[in-house]
Amino acid sequence: MEQxxxxxxxxDDDRPTDGQPYWFPYRETMPPEERxxxxxxxxxxxxxxxxxxxxxxxxxxSEAGVSPETIRTLEDFERVPVVTKEELRSTQAEHPPFGDYxxxxxxxxxxxxxxxxxxxxxxxxxxxxxxWRVIANEHARVxxxxxxxxxxxxxxxxxxxLYMGSWGVLIGAERLGARVFPFGAGVxxxxxxxxxxxxEIRPTTFYSTxxxxxxxxxxxxxxGVDPREFGLRRLFFSGEPGASIxxxxxxxxxxxxxxxxxxxxxxxxxxxxxxxxxxxRAGMLVWQDMVYTEVCxxxxxxxxxxxxxxxxxxTTLHRRSQPMVRLLSNDLTRWEAGPSACGRTYPILPRGxxxxxxxxxxIRGENVYPSAIDDVVMALPGYGGEHRIVISRQxxxxxxxxxxxxxxxxxxxxxxxxxxxRRRAETELxxxxxxxxxxxxxPPGTLERTEFKARRVxxxxxxxxxxxxx
Amino acid sequence: MEQxxxxxxxxDDDRPTDGQPYWFPYRETMPPEERxxxxxxxxxxxxxxxxxxxxxxxxxxSEAGVSPETIRTLEDFERVPVVTKEELRSTQAEHPPFGDYxxxxxxxxxxxxxxxxxxxxxxxxxxxxxxWRVIANEHARVxxxxxxxxxxxxxxxxxxxLYMGSWGVLIGAERLGARVFPFGAGVxxxxxxxxxxxxEIRPTTFYSTxxxxxxxxxxxxxxGVDPREFGLRRLFFSGEPGASIxxxxxxxxxxxxxxxxxxxxxxxxxxxxxxxxxxxRAGMLVWQDMVYTEVCxxxxxxxxxxxxxxxxxxTTLHRRSQPMVRLLSNDLTRWEAGPSACGRTYPILPRGxxxxxxxxxxIRGENVYPSAIDDVVMALPGYGGEHRIVISRQxxxxxxxxxxxxxxxxxxxxxxxxxxxRRRAETELxxxxxxxxxxxxxPPGTLERTEFKARRVxxxxxxxxxxxxx
Numbered sequence: 054m055e056q057x058x059x060x061x062x063x064x065d066d067d068r069p070t071d072g073q074p075y076w077f078p079y080r081e082t083m084p085p086e087e088r089x090x091x092x093x094x095x096x097x098x099x100x101x102x103x104x105x106x107x108x109x110x111x112x113x114x115s116e117a118g119v120s121p122e123t124i125r126t127l128e129d130f131e132r133v134p135v136v137t138k139e140e141l142r143s144t145q146a147e148h149p150p151f152g153d154y155x156x157x158x159x160x161x162x163x164x165x166x167x168x169x170x171x172x173x174x175x176x177x178x179x180x181x182x183x184x185w186r187v188i189a190n191e192h193a194r195v196x197x198x199x200x201x202x203x204x205x206x207x208x209x210x211x212x213x214x215l216y217m218g219s220w221g222v223l224i225g226a227e228r229l230g231a232r233v234f235p236f237g238a239g240v241x242x243x244x245x246x247x248x249x250x251x252x253e254i255r256p257t258t259f260y261s262t263x264x265x266x267x268x269x270x271x272x273x274x275x276x277g278v279d280p281r282e283f284g285l286r287r288l289f290f291s292g293e294p295g296a297s298i299x300x301x302x303x304x305x306x307x308x309x310x311x312x313x314x315x316x317x318x319x320x321x322x323x324x325x326x327x328x329x330x331x332x333x334r335a336g337m338l339v340w341q342d343m344v345y346t347e348v349c350x351x352x353x354x355x356x357x358x359x360x361x362x363x364x365x366x367x368t369t370l371h372r373r374s375q376p377m378v379r380l381l382s383n384d385l386t387r388w389e390a391g392p393s394a395c396g397r398t399y400p401i402l403p404r405g406x407x408x409x410x411x412x413x414x415x416i417r418g419e420n421v422y423p424s425a426i427d428d429v430v431m432a433l434p435g436y437g438g439e440h441r442i443v444i445s446r447q448x449x450x451x452x453x454x455x456x457x458x459x460x461x462x463x464x465x466x467x468x469x470x471x472x473x474x475r476r477r478a479e480t481e482l483x484x485x486x487x488x489x490x491x492x493x494x495x496p497p498g499t500l501e502r503t504e505f506k507a508r509r510v511x512x513x514x515x516x517x518x519x520x521x522x523x
Numbered sequence: 524m525e526q527x528x529x530x531x532x533x534x535d536d537d538r539p540t541d542g543q544p545y546w547f548p549y550r551e552t553m554p555p556e557e558r559x560x561x562x563x564x565x566x567x568x569x570x571x572x573x574x575x576x577x578x579x580x581x582x583x584x585s586e587a588g589v590s591p592e593t594i595r596t597l598e599d600f601e602r603v604p605v606v607t608k609e610e611l612r613s614t615q616a617e618h619p620p621f622g623d624y625x626x627x628x629x630x631x632x633x634x635x636x637x638x639x640x641x642x643x644x645x646x647x648x649x650x651x652x653x654x655w656r657v658i659a660n661e662h663a664r665v666x667x668x669x670x671x672x673x674x675x676x677x678x679x680x681x682x683x684x685l686y687m688g689s690w691g692v693l694i695g696a697e698r699l700g701a702r703v704f705p706f707g708a709g710v711x712x713x714x715x716x717x718x719x720x721x722x723e724i725r726p727t728t729f730y731s732t733x734x735x736x737x738x739x740x741x742x743x744x745x746x747g748v749d750p751r752e753f754g755l756r757r758l759f760f761s762g763e764p765g766a767s768i769x770x771x772x773x774x775x776x777x778x779x780x781x782x783x784x785x786x787x788x789x790x791x792x793x794x795x796x797x798x799x800x801x802x803x804r805a806g807m808l809v810w811q812d813m814v815y816t817e818v819c820x821x822x823x824x825x826x827x828x829x830x831x832x833x834x835x836x837x838t839t840l841h842r843r844s845q846p847m848v849r850l851l852s853n854d855l856t857r858w859e860a861g862p863s864a865c866g867r868t869y870p871i872l873p874r875g876x877x878x879x880x881x882x883x884x885x886i887r888g889e890n891v892y893p894s895a896i897d898d899v900v901m902a903l904p905g906y907g908g909e910h911r912i913v914i915s916r917q918x919x920x921x922x923x924x925x926x927x928x929x930x931x932x933x934x935x936x937x938x939x940x941x942x943x944x945r946r947r948a949e950t951e952l953x954x955x956x957x958x959x960x961x962x963x964x965x966p967p968g969t970l971e972r973t974e975f976k977a978r979r980v981x982x983x984x985x986x987x988x989x990x991x992x993x
Contacts, residue, residue, distance in 0.1 A: 150723050160674065163697070165704040165724055169716075177723065204630065213683030214707035215716075227633070234635040237684035239709030246639075246685075253620050253647065254635055 057091060057342060059098035060183070061371040063190040068230060071202050074332075074395065076194040080342050081397045085390070088398065089127060092345050095370045096130055096378075097121050102156055103376055109144050109154035110378060131347065131355040135366055135381040141321065142174045151179035157374045167215045168320060176321065178217065181374040185224065191324035191343045191371065192225025198331040198338075198395065199289060199314050201258055203230035208256035210247055210265060211292070213237045217320035218291050222260045225326065231258070238265065244272045251283040259288040263295025263305065268502050270308045271438060281310040291317025291325065294424045297337070297405025300432035315405045318344070318384075322367045322377045328402060333395035336403035339388065344369050346400075347379075348388040351410055354381070359390040359400065364410055383410045385422070412510065414444055416453050419487045423510045426455060426490075429481045435463040435474040439500040442510045453490040455482065461497050527561060527812060529568035530653070531841040533660040538700060541672050544802075544865065546664040550812050551867045555860070558868070559597060562815050565840045566600055566848075567591050572626055573846055579614050579624035580848060601817065601825040605836055605851040611791070612644045621649035627844045637685045638790060646791065648687065651844040655694065661794035661813045661841065662695025668801040668808075668865065669759060669784050671728055673700035678726035680717055680735060681762070683707045687790035688761050692730045695796065701728070708735065714742045721753040729758040733765025733775060738972050740778045741908065751780040761787025761795065764894045767807070767875025770902035785875045788814065788854075792837045792847045798872065803865035806873035809858065814839050816870075817849075818858040821880055824851070829860040829870065834880055853880045855892070882980065884914055886923050889957045893980045896925060896960075899951045905933040905944040909970040912980045923960040925952065931967050 056062055057080055068076075075081045080088075100121035103110040114120055117134045124130050145152040151159065162179035169175065180188075201207065207226040211219045213235060226233045234256060236247055247269060251259075259266070266288055270280045288311055290296040296305075296315035305313050315337055316329035327344035328337045339346045347356045348363040357363040365382045385408035392398045408422035415421065423442050430440050437458030444453055457478060463470045471494055478492045526532055527550055538546075545551045550558075570591035573580040584590055587604045594600050615622040621629065632649035639645065650658075671677065677696040681689045683705060696703045704726060706717055717739060721729075729736070736758055740750045758781055760766040766775075766785035775783050785807055786799035797814035798807045809816045817826045818833040827833040835852045855878035862868045878892035885891065893912055900910050907928030914923055927948060933940045941964055948962045 163700070163702050165676070165702060167720070175720075206635070212707065212710060213705065214710070214713065220705075230633070232633050232635060235683065235690070237682065237707070237709070239707070239713075240682060240684070243684070243709075250637070250645075 057095075059095055059102070059370075060373060061187060063186055065186065065190070065228070068193075068203075069197070071204075074198075075397075076197045081194075081198075081399075082392075083398060085398050088341060092341060092370070093124075093127055093130070096127075096345060096368060097124055099368065099370060099376050099378060100124060100133075102373065103154070103378060106156040107154045107376075109140075109152060113140075130368075130379075131349075133379050135354050135379045136377065137381050138176065138321070141176050145177060146174060150177045151375065152177075155179055155375055157181045162374060166217055166220065166320075169215055175215070178320070178323075179374055180323075184372050184374045187371040188221055188324045189224035189228040191340075192221055192326045193228040194343075195316065195324075195326040195329045195340065196222075196225050196229050196231070198397070199287065199329070200332045201226065201229060201231055201287075205258050205286075206232040206234060206254060206256040207258045207260065208234045208236055208247075208251060208254070210236055210238055210259065210261035210269065212239045214239075217323050217325060218260075218262075218317070221323055221325055225324075226258075244269055245276065248273045248276055248278055251280075251285075252278065255284045257284070257286045259283075259285050259309075259311075261288075261290065262292040263290045263301055264293060264502075266290070266305050266309070267301075267438070270305075271502070280308050283309065285309050285311040287312045287314060289314035289316055289329075291315075294406050294408070295427070297402075297407060298424055298428045298431070300428050304431060318346075318365065318367060318406075319380065319382055321375075321380055322369050322372075324371075327367070328365075328406070331393060331395040331397060333393050335394055336389075336401040337405050338391070338393055338395075338397055339400040339402065341399055342370065348386060348400075351383075354379075357388075359388055362387040365406075384408070385410055385413070414510075416444070416486070416488045416490075421453070421486055421488070425485055426482065427509065429485050430455060430457055430478065433457070433474065433478055433481070435459050435470065437461075437463070437497045439502060440509060441500060444510065453486075453488070454493055455490050456493045456495055456500065458497055458500055459494050464497060527565075529565055529572070529840075530843060531657055533656055535656065535660070535698065538663070538673075539667070541674075544668075545867075546667045551664075551668075551869075552862075553868060555868050555870075558811060562811060562840070563594075563597055563600070565812075566597075566815060566838060567594055569838065569840060569846050569848060570594060570603075572843065573624070573848060576626040577624045577846075579610075579622060600838075600849075601819075603849050605824050605849045606847065607851050608646065608791070611646050615647060616644060620647045621845065622647075625649055625845055627651045632844060636687055636690065636790075639685055645685070648790070648793075649844055650793075654842050654844045657841040658691055658794045659694035659698040661810075662691055662796045663698040664813075665786065665794075665796040665799045665810065666692075666695050666699050666701070668867070669757065669799070670802045671696065671699060671701055671757075675728050675756075676702040676704060676724060676726040677728045677730065678704045678706055678717075678721060678724070680706055680708055680729065680731035680739065682709045684709075687793050687795060688730075688732075688787070691793055691795055695794075696728075714739055715746065718743045718746055718748055721750075721755075722748065725754045727754070727756045729753075729755050729779075729781075731758075731760065732762040733760045733771055734763060736760070736775050736779070737771075737908070740775075741972070750778050753779065755779050755781040757782045757784060759784035759786055759799075761785075764875060764877050765897070767872075767877060768894055768898045768901070770898050770900075774901060787876075788816075788835065788837060789850065789852055791845075791850055792839050792842075794841075797837070798835075798876070801863060801865040801867060803863050805864055806859075806871040807875050808861070808863055808865075808867055809870040809872065811869055812840065818856060818870075821853075824849075827858075829858055832857040835876075854878070855880055855883070884980075886914075886956070886958045886960075891923070891956055891958070895955055896952065897979065899955050900925060900927055900948065903927070903944060903948055903951070905929050905940065907931075907933070907967045909972060910979060911970060914980065923956075923958070924963055925960050926963045926965055926970065928967055928970055929964050934967060 161181045164180040166178040213219045295301040302313045314330040318328045327340045345368040347366045367380045384406045437460040441456040482490045631651045634650040636648040683689045765771040772783045784800040788798045797810045815838040817836045837850045854876045907930040911926040952960045
């Protein structure tokens with residue numbers, strides 16, 4: 054049942070036959086101009102919904118001199134002020150627990166999730182039954198586009214708690230009719246168990262963060278198991294940029310003998326799979342009929358033309374409990390016009406989300422993105438599986454040290470091989486970054502493995518001094 | 524929609540009005556004889572289903588000379604051989620992954636779960652879509668009987684992975700229409716986050732293991748938070764006997780200022796909430812129309828009369844994917860005839876599940892159950908929150924040492940208070956057990972806290988010698 058109106062309706066029993074490439078053929082392949090006209094209608098519907106129900110939005114928009122009635126074009130919509138995560142946190146502190154942007158009666162909230170709060174007060178997600186179905190139905194479409202079918206088994210290796218990644222995949226795969234194995238992560242010994250269960254159940258499809266898939270393959274090897282024995286056909290990821298970084302993607306594909314798909318935007322705007330690769334695997338598609346995405350200039354917060362770089366700003370088109378209207382991501386991407394080789398007419402992010410505006414640092418005038426360093430370092434022959442980017446912004450002159458583990462073969466080969474690796478790392482990083490980095494090589498197993506999102510950038514003056522002296 | 528037939532049908536949109544005490548009034552309050560007549564029909568339905576589809580059951584029953592057609596009374600049914608967990612594991616090893624007792628086409632399995640495998644090869648649960656709905660619908664009934672209503676918020680603090688406890692509660696509470704907060708457990712720092720979120724979201728209903736609830740209250744106190752601030756109305760538990768042990772139950776009720784409910788049988792027979800207290804809170808009800816339970820003599824494996832002690836043997840009456848017919852629990856309980864004060868006519872387990880046949884040990888001819896020791900020790904004034912039961916079965920003469928932490932107040936009060944605690948523990952344990960135990964008191968914080976199922980019995984000769992010498 055292909056309907057696209059406000060409020061959204063889904064037929065939970067409907068699904069395409071296995072041979073169909075599209076879940077909603079018309080919505081996914083319609084001419085972009087026609088889609089934009091429909092998006093404008095939806096945007097106005099969502100704004101009206103928020104205007105009538107959410108003091109947060111009415112206040113914010115009134116101050117900016119906009120209202121649902123003043124938005125007559127998508128260009129007009131660019132004048133709607135963006136929402137920041139900080140605003141969400143502070144309105145929740147004032148109006149606990151869900152903030153005054155909750156647009157349904159609080160009694161209608163049937164699922165509570167939230168952010169982990171690693172960077173301050175967490176944000177609570179209050180999701181209504183209808184919105185839970187929105188997430189399930191929209192994610193099923195995206196998984197379908199990756200090639201997942203009811204005959205597939207989806208192994209979900211990420212932690213089931215606040216993190217919307219795991220839950221969004223679970224309910225999407227359930228809705229699609231696939232077999233799900235919600236394995237989770239977190240407790241000691243769980244990764245070894247994951248290896249054992251993957252061999253036993255032989256899932257076709259695997260979900261986690263890229264860092265966890267790399268960790269799992271190392272644990273498997275420790276156990277004498279080749280991850281190819283799992284028989285996976287595809288792994289898809291979210292939570293960190295890794296899957297769109299060619300070296301990481303290539304490494305995971307070689308280790309598992311399976312195809313890698315990148316996906317994911319932000320938990321706040323679930324269905325967060327609104328950015329995701331299809332079976333064509335030529336960059337993430339921007340599923341505009343799910344969440345309207347504007348790639349914006351970070352200063353003006355207006356759309357940049359296709360081909361240019363900017364930060365995504367998201368507007369949910371189906372959510373009613375906590376709709377997001379122009380949520381600022383602070384992520385960094387470049388977009389291009391569609392269609393994709395799969396026939397979908399959505400815009401495309403050829404390199405996915407490759408950085409954070411606020412992660413970016415400047416070394417001697419050059420903008421440096423950690424993901425660019427990851428890309429170079431992880432492709433080095435002799436790379437031992439982990440590294441750290443150590444910067445010091447407090448010093449008079451910013452300097453960059455990259456600590457890299459070398460692998461066992463390099464260790465055995467001795468000093469000459471280690472020196473060769475260092476020189477190669479220096480050369481390649483200088484080429485890509487435009488500035489030099491000091492390389493500190495460390496023996497295999499020195500650096501702690503990251504199980505969740507890889508956090509490799511260290512901004513620490515002492516560690517920087519120490520690493521520089523290595 | 525109150526139907527009771529094979530195969531089961533549920534109306535997922537139906538639910539009683541809030542004032543109704545019963546979800547299915549007739550099935551829950553019908554005369555026991557009439558229920559037993561219906562159970563006999565269901566048992567034969569289930570056996571026929573298994574006979575036609577599961578080589579495992581046909582083989583086993585043929586060897587024992589029984590078949591669906593030879594079962595004409597519930598007494599006849601007692602001749603059906605029990606299934607042991609070891610048998611499930613070995614048939615799964617031969618017929619991976621779900622064993623030859625899977626009674627649906629393997630393609631119909633949409634959910635994979637399993638045991639943690641702490642005691643050997645894990646058992647895989649392959650659950651069909653219909654059976655997933657069985658679990659959700661039946662658990663909703665039980666939660667309703669505890670007093671949970673759509674206006675409640677259910678905080679699920681247990682780990683979401685293989686463990687069926689968490690998933691069974693989640694889908695039951697969703698089906699009931701309550702708000703769910705699937706928080707999970709497992710990663711470092713998660714318990715502190717649980718304290719923070721409970722204060723923020725103020726759930727009415729809490730689920731975990733009893734050991735975890737005690738741990739959470741300690742963490743809360745460390746953070747300067749009184750668990751009563753959460754505003755909980757009820758906590759319900761499964762996974763270990765604690766909630767039916769009066770001292771543990773009383774302690775949790777005082778700490779949280781809320782009512783405690785016990786529930787749970789075995790993951791293999793999900794809907795595992797088939798044993799659960801209702802709002803009357805006078806022992807766990809045996810929801811016989813969900814899972815037919817026979818409390819049996821462990822030697823004859825035939826039912827014992829009401830009033831007597833035995834081990835539960837379970838037969839699922841609604842499951843089609845992996846039906847369990849006479850699964851032996853090796854748990855220990857005593858049952859009585861209903862009705863309960865709540866009006867339900869099910870049999871009652873006044874003290875819940877209070878031991879394991881295989882946990883029981885013998886000291887100088889007396890059968891000793893660890894839960895009986897837990898009960899005494901945890902009620903001692905001056906008890907510091909943790910203890911260990913140390914036995915040595917290898918010694919010529921069995922002896923029992925109980926290591927008990929004393930609390931801070933006792934430590935401050937000094938030697939005399941510690942001596943008084945020791946004497947009181949000795950006296951009370953001798954009274955309850957019929958044999959003497961050596962008491963070794965240790966300072967606060969000595970013993971590691973158990974986050975999941977409390978494992979307090981230690982069978983270790985060296986530790987026993989050391990503890991004895993204290």
